[in-house]
Amino acid sequence: AVSVAVASNFLTPLKAIAKGFEAKTGIAVKISSGSTGSLYAQIAHGAPYDVFLAADAREPKRLEKDGRGVAGTRFTYALGKLALWGRMNEDPRTALLQGARGRLGNNFRLAVANPKTAPYGAAAMAVIKSLGLSPKHLVRGENIAQTFQFVWSGNAEMGFVALSQVAGVKLPGRIWTVSPKMYPPIRQQGILLHEDKDARAFLAYLKTDAAPVIAKYGYGREEP
């Protein structure tokens, strides 16, 4: 069996992928999810995972450097895509620009993920900066899931979320898929934590056979 630690934003696609992998190879996949930061801390303190799928490149890099990951196995399994979700019927992009010019009320809230902890947050901040928005309307979710919840529950009128969260789901309002040129790439990297035949097989599957599933859930692939 393969034990996979996965950043929670990729949990849903991973479940689908694991099913396919199990069907194909007969190898069971055990999934543990969490925030990238906690998973890293656990791995650093001996957690029994075989594979780590982070939301970022930072943690896998560090693991590789520390020798806790198998050198040369680190790769980008998915590229995160940023989306702006607004609950109003206007084009969220237009509305956001109006907000930038102070035409939205004081109660206007724009949800973003914490740029320090979530790569989607850093990406969102880059977009905001390029649009010249003031940070006073921002509310921060600790991760991308929480950011989604702020908008979903109506507490924020708009939010920068992951495309994977909103693609193919029926939600109120409208969505603008942010051009990837406006933010640094969100590289979600994975790494093998120790030598294991099954784990390698899983990584290989993730690189190849899983591509359509990953795309279906709203992630991109890095051109090799």
Place this chain on the structure above:
Amino acid sequence: MTAPPGALDLAPLWLSFRLAGVTLGVLLAIALPLAWWLAWTRWRGKVVIETLVALPMVLPPTVLGFYLLVVMGPEGALGRVWRALTGSTLTFTFAGLVIASCVYSLPFVVQPLIAAFKRLDRRSVEASCTLGAPWWRTFALIVVPGIRGGILVAAVQGFAHTLGEFGVVLMVGGNIPGATRVVSIAIFEHVETLNYEAAGGLSLVLVAISFALLMATFVIGGERARRVPA
């Protein structure tokens, strides 16, 4: 993030203590009468209330926070009432944090108080009544000193727990520096970003202040029954 790199940003600390203090005040005001009633009533349905009060404990804070976010949001029941009354939203504000913390910490304040009220010597309350004391005098001079131990536990639990809580606060507060970015969130953030040194530093300050505060509470509160002179 206004703090210079390397230096500790202590604003969240101050915010946390303010939140814990206000929450404790509100909670005591709610919990004292509630616990009194629960301890003395003979109404058979009271266990249902007792149980309901204890329930927030069993839900993971983040999940509780999620439901609070829904209820307190602009489309939630509480959020709508609040907006009608004050004109502003409840989530992502200090007031919202206080309400959320109250829900979360209520059981930790009510339960020790119920236990204390149940053990209160009924006869000294009766004696106070026969001496003509109005209820508030009986309450302040006989009941409160009589449940000192319970109040101490309730206060320590209510305060410390609100300090340490972060799931609910994160959810409802939105981590807004200066407004809702409390110290628990700040520390958590440091851990998540693998900035263990900053996390350790901030934790240390929090623990040190809390230690001093709690110790003072125990020293004062733990004294043998204080003499009330004539």
Place this chain on the structure above:
Amino acid sequence: MTAPPGALDLAPLWLSFRLAGVTLGVLLAIALPLAWWLAWTRWRGKVVIETLVALPMVLPPTVLGFYLLVVMGPEGALGRVWRALTGSTLTFTFAGLVIASCVYSLPFVVQPLIAAFKRLDRRSVEASCTLGAPWWRTFALIVVPGIRGGILVAAVQGFAHTLGEFGVVLMVGGNIPGATRVVSIAIFEHVETLNYEAAGGLSLVLVAISFALLMATFVIGGERARRVPA
């Protein structure tokens, strides 16, 4: 993920109740003597212990969990001792969860017990002694019934809080299905993956079972002093 889609996976629920039960048992075994000693000793340093016991409350659970992870990890002090004794690691196991939960819930169990012990009628203990009862008989027949209210609060808090706790458990346990994936983590995960229906369903089951359990506790524990017949 062995559960069929749509159906609720109830294994985490069972794991949670097992964890809460074991933790409560361990905690009572530790907390009863500790609280007894803290309530009666005249040692001036005891406030320090009291404060230390209360301190875990002020740290965000995830942060506390982080430090526990460090201490209990294979290179941590506790982890090394454990490995020397048992040959296995402590983190990411059920035993590790129990230890972590104990640290986290200790204040919620010790504090109501201290308050109860302080209010215990010393004279009935003296009477039991003069009647020749050995200490365990005095403890079981006089002390424990005398602090029933406190034990009730301690048990409810210790149990419910362990059920709902997830920050520490997530950190130390690592969300491993069947071993450390307790219900609070499962619900949290559902919320994180925007599967609000599953989160709601599982929460409802947890709340319903807890409600029944707590209510039963309150009904039994809240009764007027039970008659101990000859």
Place this chain on the structure above:
Amino acid sequence: MTSGSNRTVSSVSNALSLDLSFRRADFALEAAGAFPARGVHAIIGPSGGGKTTLLRLIAGLERPQGGRLVVNGRTWVDVQKGVFLPARKRATGVVFQDYALFEHMTVAANIGYGVARRSRRAAVARWLTRLDLEGLAARLPGELSGGQRQRTALARALATNPDVLLLDEPLSAIDAHLRRRLRARLADVLGTMDIPVFMVSHDIDDVRALADWIGVMVAGRLVRAGRRDDVFDTPGEVEVARVLGWPNLLEVGVLAGDRIAGRWGGLAVEGEPPLDTAWIGFKPEHLHLHSRSGQGIAARVRAIAEEGLIRRVTLAVGGGGTLVAHRPADVPTPAPGSRVWLSVAPRHLRFMGEGRVLPGAASPTCETPRLGKTA
């Protein structure tokens, strides 16, 4: 003796009248009476008879299931009309049987608790002195001995100048020496009060020294109420005589004309005894011993005890009974073992009902005092 002797009638109307019924588990209480503005009413009776419960009903600490309680023209309780004045609005001073002191307050703070702020200092000082508590003002009740605790409770209740004073065994834990002084002080204090005082007591000496009236409670019923000396002289019911400690009670077996008889022998009485008589009784000082036969009941001297001026003679009569005679110490008394004959002057014989059994006694023999006592 000390108290009340020099009082004048202050009012013909009653300061307190009650007619209450109360039930709790297997205990039921029925009490009715009207009491003048002045006077100390001792409530006596066997343990568990309901004395404390009656005081609690008056203080408003128990809620009766039926009846009325009116004090100084004000209705405190009227169950039918739904009136129930809470305890704190009733100006009662209560000394509880178990003190119920405020354990976290000093003695001084306890005493001053019910006193208005402006007069508190003076009142505390006065009552500390009156009850010999001067040195203890700053102590906590937990640091007092039993007697000191009770005196503090007494001072606390008296300091409020209540409309009705309720004392549940106020002197029971106080030693003989202090008791004598406290009794006298209590009498002085009560003498200056225009209020009814109800005092539960187990001590006949306290009752003698302090009470003007006596009410006897047995099994929840006020079986006898009357002037102290009347009750002492004529208990009325055998239960009452028992409570008063009469040692000589004889069950009446045969009742014929002016002679009554039982397993103990026979006695002549003055006139015919009332039909509901079940017992006769007499005080030990009225039992005469004769050394020649033919005079009353035959008996044998069992024991003799000297008690100061009095010699207490225990006598065995027929049927296994025991009688007690008091004799002056300076009169020769037959030695233990001797055979003697006993007589009682007919005017000292008291007829008594079998309180609990006779239907005539089911409603309390409540010869309620209606006038303040004159000198």
Place this chain on the structure above:
Amino acid sequence: MTSGSNRTVSSVSNALSLDLSFRRADFALEAAGAFPARGVHAIIGPSGGGKTTLLRLIAGLERPQGGRLVVNGRTWVDVQKGVFLPARKRATGVVFQDYALFEHMTVAANIGYGVARRSRRAAVARWLTRLDLEGLAARLPGELSGGQRQRTALARALATNPDVLLLDEPLSAIDAHLRRRLRARLADVLGTMDIPVFMVSHDIDDVRALADWIGVMVAGRLVRAGRRDDVFDTPGEVEVARVLGWPNLLEVGVLAGDRIAGRWGGLAVEGEPPLDTAWIGFKPEHLHLHSRSGQGIAARVRAIAEEGLIRRVTLAVGGGGTLVAHRPADVPTPAPGSRVWLSVAPRHLRFMGEGRVLPGAASPTCETPRLGKTA
């Protein structure tokens, strides 16, 4: 009177000997004595004198700062050697002044608590009967009246067959009627026991009926210990006489030959009074009233009270003092207001030290009983 009279000496050695010193805040206690295996020792004295503390020291509930306590040859306490047997290993039966019942246990469970399982049932049944508690076996203490609570405590202590019995006012909350019966039963029970019994009591009647020996504690010191009748007859210290309720105590001012005098006048005594005499006292029954002058101290009758066979006469003497005389009720007594002259037969005069002041009394006048009492 009832108890002890028919006892035989069972042992010459002492069952219990103590010599303890104890301090707490502003209170210090010093007590020493040796007590035989049989006999009831009444401990009397003013409130706060340390009676309860002495019992607690024996029971092991207080730790003395110095001294020894040996029971049946076994050392319970030896402070110098560091011996301190914990309370539960001392076979003491204790009835606390405030009962200290187990509130969550039934009356039966309370009584059976200290009894071994196999004999528990029988012991409970026996003690329920002996103390009139039959119907209450299944009640909780909270549902009992004051007297019922105390009887339960008494039964609980007696049921363990202790080596030493410690009773802190065992009868104080029990009414006169029941008290007489309980007293007799207690006397029976104590009569069958081969152990020393220490009983704190405020009631001189209880002491008279139950005690063989008396110890008087004043301000933490055992100022007098002796056979009951000796102490009653010759208090020795004025403090002791006060505790015993002697109403007639006169401070001695002038001491010359066989005459003593004070502000109240002068009296002739037999022989010379001891040099440390500070007071004289006598019992009220020994005070004689004369209607002609020239005989003793001049006085005026203040009040007369009838108490059964006795008439209690209160007399005002010179210097503002008051004396009390008891007179048989059948002897004519001068009316209140009359002038009388008082005398006491010299053999009834008792000389007393000023307990607390004289250096001679600093170590307790501890004439400790060393032999079981004979009939």
